[in-house]
Amino acid sequence: MIDFRPVGYIIGLVVAAIGASMVLPMMADLAAGNDEAGVFLEAAVVTILTGGLIALASANSVSGRMENRQLFLLTTMVWVVLPLFGAIPFMRGATDASFTDAYFEAMSGVTTTGATVFVGLDDLPAGILLWRSMLQWFGGVGIIVVAMAFLPELRVGGMQIFRSEAFETDGKVLPRAAEIASRISIVYVGLTIACVLSYLASGFTWFHAVNHALTTVSTGGFSTHDASFGNYQGAPEYVASVFMVLASLPFVRYVQILAGSALPFYRDVQIRAYFWLIALLIAVMTAYRLLANGDHFTHALREATFNITSIITGTGYASVDYQLWGPFPVVLFFFIGLIGGCAGSTCCSVKIFRYQILIAAIATQIRRIHSPNGVFQIRYGGQTLTEDVLSSVTAFLTLFFVSLGVFSVLLSATGLDFVTSVSGAATAIANVGPGLGPIIGPAGNFSTLNDMAKWILTFAMLCGRLELMVVFVLFTSRFWRG
Amino acid sequence: MIDFRPVGYIIGLVVAAIGASMVLPMMADLAAGNDEAGVFLEAAVVTILTGGLIALASANSVSGRMENRQLFLLTTMVWVVLPLFGAIPFMRGATDASFTDAYFEAMSGVTTTGATVFVGLDDLPAGILLWRSMLQWFGGVGIIVVAMAFLPELRVGGMQIFRSEAFETDGKVLPRAAEIASRISIVYVGLTIACVLSYLASGFTWFHAVNHALTTVSTGGFSTHDASFGNYQGAPEYVASVFMVLASLPFVRYVQILAGSALPFYRDVQIRAYFWLIALLIAVMTAYRLLANGDHFTHALREATFNITSIITGTGYASVDYQLWGPFPVVLFFFIGLIGGCAGSTCCSVKIFRYQILIAAIATQIRRIHSPNGVFQIRYGGQTLTEDVLSSVTAFLTLFFVSLGVFSVLLSATGLDFVTSVSGAATAIANVGPGLGPIIGPAGNFSTLNDMAKWILTFAMLCGRLELMVVFVLFTSRFWRG
Ligand SMILES: [K+]
Numbered sequence A, B: 001m002i003d004f005r006p007v008g009y010i011i012g013l014v015v016a017a018i019g020a021s022m023v024l025p026m027m028a029d030l031a032a033g034n035d036e037a038g039v040f041l042e043a044a045v046v047t048i049l050t051g052g053l054i055a056l057a058s059a060n061s062v063s064g065r066m067e068n069r070q071l072f073l074l075t076t077m078v079w080v081v082l083p084l085f086g087a088i089p090f091m092r093g094a095t096d097a098s099f100t101d102a103y104f105e106a107m108s109g110v111t112t113t114g115a116t117v118f119v120g121l122d123d124l125p126a127g128i129l130l131w132r133s134m135l136q137w138f139g140g141v142g143i144i145v146v147a148m149a150f151l152p153e154l155r156v157g158g159m160q161i162f163r164s165e166a167f168e169t170d171g172k173v174l175p176r177a178a179e180i181a182s183r184i185s186i187v188y189v190g191l192t193i194a195c196v197l198s199y200l201a202s203g204f205t206w207f208h209a210v211n212h213a214l215t216t217v218s219t220g221g222f223s224t225h226d227a228s229f230g231n232y233q234g235a236p237e238y239v240a241s242v243f244m245v246l247a248s249l250p251f252v253r254y255v256q257i258l259a260g261s262a263l264p265f266y267r268d269v270q271i272r273a274y275f276w277l278i279a280l281l282i283a284v285m286t287a288y289r290l291l292a293n294g295d296h297f298t299h300a301l302r303e304a305t306f307n308i309t310s311i312i313t314g315t316g317y318a319s320v321d322y323q324l325w326g327p328f329p330v331v332l333f334f335f336i337g338l339i340g341g342c343a344g345s346t347c348c349s350v351k352i353f354r355y356q357i358l359i360a361a362i363a364t365q366i367r368r369i370h371s372p373n374g375v376f377q378i379r380y381g382g383q384t385l386t387e388d389v390l391s392s393v394t395a396f397l398t399l400f401f402v403s404l405g406v407f408s409v410l411l412s413a414t415g416l417d418f419v420t421s422v423s424g425a426a427t428a429i430a431n432v433g434p435g436l437g438p439i440i441g442p443a444g445n446f447s448t449l450n451d452m453a454k455w456i457l458t459f460a461m462l463c464g465r466l467e468l469m470v471v472f473v474l475f476t477s478r479f480w481r482g
């Protein structure tokens, strides 16, 4: 039997903290002089009370020790429960959303997906807009902590190769997580402030600078405008590109730099491959725009840089409808969304390090084919990979593509066409945001989908954000036995 | 330095044999009384002479021993060179095809893909139609021999788990291949004859029965009609379904049954899972047709059985344009094409046993998560899988999905839309045949594509048929060194 109390205790505290943070959108509404502040006060009271009660009811068995099953449950429950409370302002406030829409939007927030069911963003009250951005910001820092503190312990998706990195706080997992959270938060807050200031310098108003900074450093992609970055063509696109890339690097490297050692950053094979890949993709897309569309170089380079960066980091901002560029960009952007950024960041999707491990497996296989009697081991970034790592990366890859197929088929069963079903499933699992086609493409949104499709996508976002295996394990009978 | 002569010798013999087989379409044209027989006589002379000369020129170093690199080269060269000669009748005969079209059609034949660039099949002379069918039939038996004799030796795609099966003819690989080929041929010819007789019994003319039998047992899918099986709705659909399934089972099991032991067939975990999967998919599709389209049960069951079987076996016949059934069948058929039949048959795509190994890897990973200190090994069909097997299955899966992405992007760069590019790449790599959309869908064909797209698809068919790694290895510098 699993002891749910330690799980409940932490979830209660997190819920209460989220409730307390609702004071910020309340203040934004008060400052904007609209009559929406009451919604957030009400939501804050309900959320803080509920969270507090859950924590109190579960408080009598806290030891700081958690077994793996409790960590799996905790991680999944946090991402299931937070959107419940995050959805309250969407239902009670100016958006007047149904529970389906409100939960979808909140899940799209905390998973940093950035797919939206709201139309007319530019006219929404300040509080609601800020709340959407804050959900992404919390979701972003939350996933970094999970990726660095929990997933290596849980041997999910090959993350165990990052187990020994940076934080030598051996011992119990929860104090370790707290230590990681506090160090990461410094970096995360610092990056956010730098991003706010940079957006301000490039012409944003304070409000829009803050909102976009919150959704940039979390690679979330919610915007305060229906046109996303269409309102900010020019210098802001480069500013956003820089911060999207910074936010998609392994945060442990920043912590190490702050501790005085920049060497691991420069030696990180994941970062190096990632930079080369981004440069290559930008060059290809710029060349295409020049040759196929007859675009100007500076214009082509800027749009290519911004939109390629937006998709590979999984942020999902759009400054133009790149579907108008022709079929090549459409197909390329679809597959770029299946790459993703670096592990230990806010990025989702398959991620660079897994492709590197898979390529290493292929290279090793070629060596074995060449010298059938030789003994070759798969190596990555200077370490020899155990069979355990390879098999969990393989499990991830299999789950990723099988999920893509299953979610696509389920979406099509609700009546969505091929392009919407397949790109919708992909963008949800990879937490990118926009799909393809006229409905959910970069110029569209998710508002017109049927409720069943929205729930399928909501579940897909959850599974993708938690590296599939974390959620999947809960559906095995083995998990609940013994 | 690789010694090309043993490779050249075998290729020369195979080419000469294919040339000799051109007498059959010549006789078909003579019997039909058209004036096309000369084309095949001419092609036969050229092909036999060229093949004979290649064989003679390479004959002075035949020892029956081949190193692995020669086997890789031989396998790839057979599938590159045969379509060159197979294309001659398409260029010189009634189809009057360009080299691009003729080579595409011949490659689509020998890889058992079944995508066609010819329109007006019903009006083509008998010889050309028979030649298309024969190319698939030869390609089918060829790939079984490669899959059973070469791939386990070459450790490609996890096929090494089938190394010890059935044929205890230890020793040199070529005598072993010859032994396998002769035993498999008995089964293959027997199955073909049974298929011809069954088609005859269900109302086919002799000519169409033979042609469709040749492309059924090879799961190739070329038809003698533009409407494919649209002309044979009713009982023939069930006949075809039975033989497509029989052709997609491991042929080694038939050889064992002929040798008096049926037990391995009944105990084969791959076959069992495959049957369950087919039954499930037919049930789902029948239910969908009843509920969503208001179809009659017998009609729905028949169309579901035939079209599901056709896609999962990778045959690619179509009896209706299932794109008219709604988006759900379209998306489902797309992903079914990425499953494939059993290893050791004429089927391509990922194949059942790889999914079983991948699922076993996931299950093992869940066990490890549950008991972090336990030692668990990945098992499949009663044997423990080595890290070598897992890593080569992983390499296959990675190559498969990365190739799908790369070929899709390349196709889109020639101007094809998203659906055509992605489904075209998938159907070529998986050797299924039809894609999706109005152009290359089940009601369309590949004739209107641009030449560059045809060459990309031709290469994709080759790569997919040879399990990707066989071709891919040739592009590594390591292969040519030493
Ligand atoms: K996103």
Ligand SMILES: [K+]
Residues within 6 Å of the ligand: B112, B113, B114, B219, B220, B221, B314, B315, B316, B431, B432, B433
């Ligand atoms: K086929």
